[in-house]
Amino acid sequence: MAPVLSSIIQLYGRRGWLWLAVFATVIFVVIPVLRMVVPSENPLYLSDYYVLLIGKIMCYGMVALAMDLIWGYAGILSLGHGLFFALGGYAMGMYLMREIGNEGQYRSFLPDFMVFLDWKDFPWYWAGTEYFSLAVLKILLVPGLLAFAFGWFAFRSRIKGVYFSIITQALTFAFMLLFFRNNTGFGGNNGFTDFKRILGFSLAHPGTRVSVFVVTGMFLILTLLLCRYVVTSKFGRVLAAIRDAESRTMFSGYNTRDYKLFVWTLSAVLCGIAGALYVPQVGIINPSEMSPANSIEIAIWVAVGGRGTLVGALAGAGIVNGAKSYFTMAWPDFWSYFLGALFVVVTVFLPQGVMGWIRSETK
Amino acid sequence: MKAAAIELDSGIESAVTADVAAPVKIDASHGVILYVEGVTVSFDGFRALNDLSFAIDTGELRCVIGPNGAGKTTMMDVITGKTRPDAGTVFLGQTIDLTKRTEYEIARLGVGRKFQKPSVFENHSVFENLELAMKGPKGVWDTLFHRRNSAEEDRIDAMLKQIHLKERMRDPAGLLSHGQKQWLEIGMLLMQEPQVLLLDEPAAGMSDEETERTAELFLSLEGKHSLVVVEHDMAFVASLARKVTVLHEGSVLVEGSMETVQNDERVIEVYLGR
Numbered sequence: 001m002a003p004v005l006s007s008i009i010q011l012y013g014r015r016g017w018l019w020l021a022v023f024a025t026v027i028f029v030v031i032p033v034l035r036m037v038v039p040s041e042n043p044l045y046l047s048d049y050y051v052l053l054i055g056k057i058m059c060y061g062m063v064a065l066a067m068d069l070i071w072g073y074a075g076i077l078s079l080g081h082g083l084f085f086a087l088g089g090y091a092m093g094m095y096l097m098r099e100i101g102n103e104g105q106y107r108s109f110l111p112d113f114m115v116f117l118d119w120k121d122f123p124w125y126w127a128g129t130e131y132f133s134l135a136v137l138k139i140l141l142v143p144g145l146l147a148f149a150f151g152w153f154a155f156r157s158r159i160k161g162v163y164f165s166i167i168t169q170a171l172t173f174a175f176m177l178l179f180f181r182n183n184t185g186f187g188g189n190n191g192f193t194d195f196k197r198i199l200g201f202s203l204a205h206p207g208t209r210v211s212v213f214v215v216t217g218m219f220l221i222l223t224l225l226l227c228r229y230v231v232t233s234k235f236g237r238v239l240a241a242i243r244d245a246e247s248r249t250m251f252s253g254y255n256t257r258d259y260k261l262f263v264w265t266l267s268a269v270l271c272g273i274a275g276a277l278y279v280p281q282v283g284i285i286n287p288s289e290m291s292p293a294n295s296i297e298i299a300i301w302v303a304v305g306g307r308g309t310l311v312g313a314l315a316g317a318g319i320v321n322g323a324k325s326y327f328t329m330a331w332p333d334f335w336s337y338f339l340g341a342l343f344v345v346v347t348v349f350l351p352q353g354v355m356g357w358i359r360s361e362t363k
Numbered sequence: 364m365k366a367a368a369i370e371l372d373s374g375i376e377s378a379v380t381a382d383v384a385a386p387v388k389i390d391a392s393h394g395v396i397l398y399v400e401g402v403t404v405s406f407d408g409f410r411a412l413n414d415l416s417f418a419i420d421t422g423e424l425r426c427v428i429g430p431n432g433a434g435k436t437t438m439m440d441v442i443t444g445k446t447r448p449d450a451g452t453v454f455l456g457q458t459i460d461l462t463k464r465t466e467y468e469i470a471r472l473g474v475g476r477k478f479q480k481p482s483v484f485e486n487h488s489v490f491e492n493l494e495l496a497m498k499g500p501k502g503v504w505d506t507l508f509h510r511r512n513s514a515e516e517d518r519i520d521a522m523l524k525q526i527h528l529k530e531r532m533r534d535p536a537g538l539l540s541h542g543q544k545q546w547l548e549i550g551m552l553l554m555q556e557p558q559v560l561l562l563d564e565p566a567a568g569m570s571d572e573e574t575e576r577t578a579e580l581f582l583s584l585e586g587k588h589s590l591v592v593v594e595h596d597m598a599f600v601a602s603l604a605r606k607v608t609v610l611h612e613g614s615v616l617v618e619g620s621m622e623t624v625q626n627d628e629r630v631i632e633v634y635l636g637r
Binding site: 003007230233234235237238240241244245247248249250251252253254255256258259262 | 443445465466467470471475476478482483484485486487491494495496498501502503506507508509510511551555
């Protein structure tokens with residue numbers, strides 16, 4: 001136990017842990033208090049809107065960490081990570097649909113979209129979806145197994161660089177088309193929505209919402225520490241070696257395919273967890289999460305924040321999504337221009353992203 | 364001062380003992396470590412290697428020379444598993460057929476390769492470069508839960524001294540000079556404790572003094588490792604003064620001492636006729 005503890009403590013220096021403690025206090029204490037305890041007339045009162053916004057950004061932050069792990073450290077640019085996020089979300093969504101019970105529009109034991117399609121019973125692959133434990137298993141296994149299978153073939157065939165990126169893009173696009181079909185059995189283009197409760201607790205209740213928020217915060221911190229452990233281990237140094245000089249790494253005796261496959265699968269699983277935490281907060285999951293544009297946006301978060309820093313990925317997810325929620329309210333027509341401009345500005349003026357810029361300024 | 368610098372640090376020998384559990388034993392009972400037999404490689408009809416055969420003795424230092432396009436680099440690609448031959452076999456010892464192995468397996472079996480262009484991990488520190496190359500368990504779980512120990516640090520430290528990069532150990536390898544990178548890469552190879560070292564133009568881009576020191580280093584490794592040095596630099600080859608193999612159009616033209624080779628009619632024609 002002691003070596004494990006000491007290797008956890010070594011993940012960050014004193015300042016790093018201090019920042020993490022501040023962050024944890026805000027997420028676990030300040031925000032829940034401002035939402036639940038402070039009366040709504042008080043100017044400090046935090047509305048559901050902000051709890052949801054921050055909760056969403058924390059999920060995106062997990063995705064950004066997963067992306068940085070493979071792109072920043074292993075040099076593998078995925079343009080299909082939205083797929084793994086969505087699959088985790090759908091796995092959770094299936095469970096949440098079952099939790100609705102017969103309180104849907106049609107008062108049937110079936111989800112509304114199935115009644116609408118005139119289905120009489122659940123298709124076989126909905127078996128067991130009423131159990132939360134099985135949902136958890138699926139949240140981990142579905143993105144993980146898909147990524148493993150895809151990666152096994154792609155890395156074995158030594159597909160690299162832009163070719164790999166394009167194939168991941170095609171993969172998420174193909175799944176989007178599949179999920180758009182009503183007959184696929186996942187609600188077609190409407191996806192899943194109108195969730196009522198999770199683990200028996202009403203999702204309309206602020207306490208439930210704040211609980212999901214706090215759990216998300218916990219997973220975000222765990223993901224950060226896990227990624228930090230991976231990249232600071234010898235494994236992480238091998239990853240960066242593969243990124244910079246793959247053939248040298250192979251000729252040094254490393255099976256680079258195994259390394260890429262491991263980190264690729266881990267990254268997909270982290271995305272799945274993020275998706276599963278996202279769905280109960282926003283209350284909807286549909287195939288648009290699998291659109292190629294969504295996956296590209298993930299890469300932009302990481303590029304903006306700074307690749308290969310982890311913290312930068314978090315910052316990037318926060319900056320871009322914070323700006324997005326502001327812009328889509330204030331000037332909804334200009335959001336995509338702003339996103340494009342942001343990407344250009346960062347690429348030209350801050351090639352190392354915001355983190356790289358901060359580091360060069362503080363040096 | 365030079366001689367002292369080159370001398371293998373005796374500290375290395377003692378520190379090496381930790382986990383050297385080779386998965387497959389190399390059977391060099393006949394005194395030969397590497398056999399290349401009838402290897403042919405074609406690229407789009409062009410025969411880069413044409414029924415190439417030669418053998419390297421255990422502990423031998425062999426120089427391979429030849430004009431551009433003679434197949435020197437392709438030969439290394441075949442031995443290290445990067446290129447699969449159309450015909451022929453490459454045996455490490457009596458029993459291991461390298462043409463059926465992948466790059467990383469061949470590296471783990473004890474064949475180290477230095478590229479023509481210095482190939483080091485530019486963003487890693489000099490220390491980390493040596494650490495990554497060091498012989499030991501190299502699987503995913505091994506590195507994920509690896510903790511650096513003092514035996515490893517001593518070993519790396521000894522190598523840093525041997526390749527004269529002790530003061531630069533914390534610097535990213537990308538900041539080293541060309542010659543220093545060549546030395547670092549040689550150091551990385553030695554960290555793998557290879558049976559066979561394949562060195563593609565190791566003296567390229569080095570100053571005269573560095574070249575001289577490199578030659579001394581190789582001579583000091585002779586006997587402990589088998590070395591195959593591919594070079595263009597005739598002076599360097601002459602300073603090693605060992606058996607020379609001349610490649611031409613994908614096969615062996617002449618093999619013998621430097622003197623024999625230099626006086627051979629065909630070699631003169633091949634080199635001067637172009």
